[in-house]
Amino acid sequence: xxxxxxxxxxxxxxxxxxxxxxxxxxxxxxxxxxxxxxxxxxxxxxxxxxxxxxxxxxxxxxxxxxxxxxxxxxxxxxxxxxxxxxxxxxxxxxxxxxxxxxxxxxxxxxxxxxxxxxxxxxxxxxxxxxxxxxx
Amino acid sequence: xxxxxxxxxxxxxxxxxxxxxxxxxxxxxxxxxxxxxxxxxxxxxxxxxxxxxxxxxxxxxxxxxxxxxxxxxxxxxxxxxxxxxxxxxxxxxxxxxxxxxxxxxxxxxxxxxxxxxxxxxxxxxxxxxxxxxxxxxxxxxxxxxxxxxxxxxxxxxxxxxxxxxxxxxxxxxxxxxxxxxxxxxxxxxxxxxxxxxxxxxxxxxxxxxxxxxxxxxxxxxxxxxxxxxxxxxxxxxxxxxxxxxxxxxxxxxxxxxxxxxxxxxxxxxxxxxxxxxxxxxxxxxxxxxxxx
Ligand code: SF4
Ligand code: SF4
Numbered sequence: 311x312x313x314x315x316x317x318x319x320x321x322x323x324x325x326x327x328x329x330x331x332x333x334x335x336x337x338x339x340x341x342x343x344x345x346x347x348x349x350x351x352x353x354x355x356x357x358x359x360x361x362x363x364x365x366x367x368x369x370x371x372x373x374x375x376x377x378x379x380x381x382x383x384x385x386x387x388x389x390x391x392x393x394x395x396x397x398x399x400x401x402x403x404x405x406x407x408x409x410x411x412x413x414x415x416x417x418x419x420x421x422x423x424x425x426x427x428x429x430x431x432x433x434x435x436x437x438x439x440x441x442x443x444x445x
Numbered sequence: 446x447x448x449x450x451x452x453x454x455x456x457x458x459x460x461x462x463x464x465x466x467x468x469x470x471x472x473x474x475x476x477x478x479x480x481x482x483x484x485x486x487x488x489x490x491x492x493x494x495x496x497x498x499x500x501x502x503x504x505x506x507x508x509x510x511x512x513x514x515x516x517x518x519x520x521x522x523x524x525x526x527x528x529x530x531x532x533x534x535x536x537x538x539x540x541x542x543x544x545x546x547x548x549x550x551x552x553x554x555x556x557x558x559x560x561x562x563x564x565x566x567x568x569x570x571x572x573x574x575x576x577x578x579x580x581x582x583x584x585x586x587x588x589x590x591x592x593x594x595x596x597x598x599x600x601x602x603x604x605x606x607x608x609x610x611x612x613x614x615x616x617x618x619x620x621x622x623x624x625x626x627x628x629x630x631x632x633x634x635x636x637x638x639x640x641x642x643x644x645x646x647x648x649x650x651x652x653x654x655x656x657x658x659x660x661x662x663x664x665x666x667x668x669x670x671x672x673x674x675x676x677x678x679x680x681x682x683x684x685x686x687x688x689x690x691x692x693x694x695x696x697x698x699x700x701x702x703x704x705x706x707x708x709x710x711x712x713x714x715x716x717x718x719x720x721x722x723x724x725x726x727x728x729x730x731x732x733x734x735x736x737x
Contacts, residue, residue: 333495350638354650382650385490386638387603391612404493418646430683431645432459434525434676438489438642441500 319369324409328366331405338395339363345389345399355379359389359399366402380406381417385442407442417443448565449516450478451507453526454486460523460675460702462719467522467567467704469717474575474583478520481510489525490642491532498543504533505547508562509554518563520570522704524674528600531564531607566601567704568617568673569609577624585712587626591734593706594630594667594698595619596658598677599638612636618671618703625710630667634658639680651680652688656695659685663698668730670700678702683724699727709736 329336339360346358357365357377365374374380380403389399411417418439420428428436456464471478484507492500507530511519521527537544538560548557571580595618602608602615610617615636619629637658640651659681662670672678682700689695705718715737720728731737 331494331496350640350654351650353653382643382647384638384641384643385493386599386641388599388636388638391603391605398493401493401495408494408497423645427645432455432675432679433486434453434455434459434489434523435642435644435679437454437486438525438676439645441488441490442642443646 315368322369324371325369328405331408332401334397336367338397344392348388348392351382354382374406411445414445447516448478448518448520449511449514450480450520453523455675462722463702465717465719466708469713470707470711473711487526487529491529498546501533504530505558509556509558511562513556518565520565522567524600527566534564577620581624584710586710588710589626591627592630592666592668593622593627593671594632594662595671597636598674630665632662632665634661639677644680648687651684652691655681655684655688656692670698671703697725699725
């Protein structure tokens with residue numbers, strides 16, 4: 311995959327927005343990869359957690375917002391608890407989801423779920439899914 | 446100390462057996478708790494976005510209810526409620542501006558919240574207030590010979606500030622199992638995420654984790670998995686159906702709440718355990734062990 315990096319991308323509002331929504335200093339990351347090493351969802355991710363942070367530093371907005379990874383993360387917080395630089399990676403993923411969700415780009419909607427799907431899961435599953443994946 | 450109890454939504458539905466077995470155990474231990482006369486859903490997940498004050502309202506309102514009920518401690522059973530309430534509490538208590546904003550938003554409440562209700566998980570109460578040694582002395586039916594793998598999942602232990610045990614190697618559930626006379630089975634996936642709410646949209650991912658988590662406990666000799674979260678319970682127990690479809694060689698195990706083992710050991714009648722709410726029937730195992 312070819313990726314274009316440029317000063318203009320790095321200096322966009324997007325990087326500031328991610329830092330603001332996540333409350334994290336993206337530049338603290340030194341790419342050790344520990345977050346990805348312990349993430350139980352990596353096998354389903356297209357951009358790994360450490361790469362998410364790198365992409366976010368570089369302002370690669372289009373790649374990040376189109377990424378499958380932000381939706382397969384289950385906010386288990388393993389990455390956060392292991393990062394030697396104290397970065398909350400899960401909060402960065404949340405910021406990326408929020409950027410989309412706040413534009414009403416819901417990932418799931420109650421209307422798309424069948425009655426059977428809704429009926430078989432407990433309230434805790436449905437509420438948390440809709441809290442994470444809708445605006 | 447008057448302890449108010451917050452059940453949360455799922456303990457009144459799919460996880461009624463979690464609530465019933467917990468309340469039966471507490472009564473047997475002589476601990477008085479009172480369910481909040483009025484409560485709302487906590488939202489199930491703590492809102493991570495730095496500017497998201499709005500979603501802190503639901504959990505904070507529950508803490509207001511605890512105050513109004515005359516309590517400075519609120520007992521939870523569900524790991525997700527515990528995590529959400531405790532994190533929301535810590536967040537607003539550490540940020541006077543946000544606390545003020547929330548109180549202004551809740552202007553129709555009679556009580557202003559001051560961040561002074563302690564959120565407590567039943568496991569903390571058992572370990573710290575009763576003590577596992579004293580608990581052990583109250584066991585009337587030892588769980589001798591039962592091989593128990595304790596699955597902690599995420600929300601009981603992470604983040605570090607919120608958990609009440611080691612973040613990488615928690616032992617509170619294992620210590621409890623041993624206090625009740627059971628054999629604790631250690632296994633490497635005890636804090637690995639079960640895929641949580643992905644269960645609504647990606648059952649395959651849950652099947653992968655259930656296969657891995659349960660398979661690992663099984664090869665180490667576990668006969669039952671013990672949990673403290675109704676979502677973990679659903680994924681590890683009910684999703685065994687889809688796990689077998691995806692992995693035909695998969696062999697399951699029954700999944701119980703830690704409170705069901707506790708109630709059993711304290712001599713509760715089998716009706717208090719709600720054993721009919723499980724996908725994998727735990728009765729044959731408990732009968733074989735002469736526990737029911
Ligand atoms: S663990 Fe922390 S420092 Fe290491 S790559 Fe991940 S975010 Fe960067
Ligand atoms: S919070 Fe998300 S990114 Fe971090 S380890 Fe868990 S699933 Fe992976």
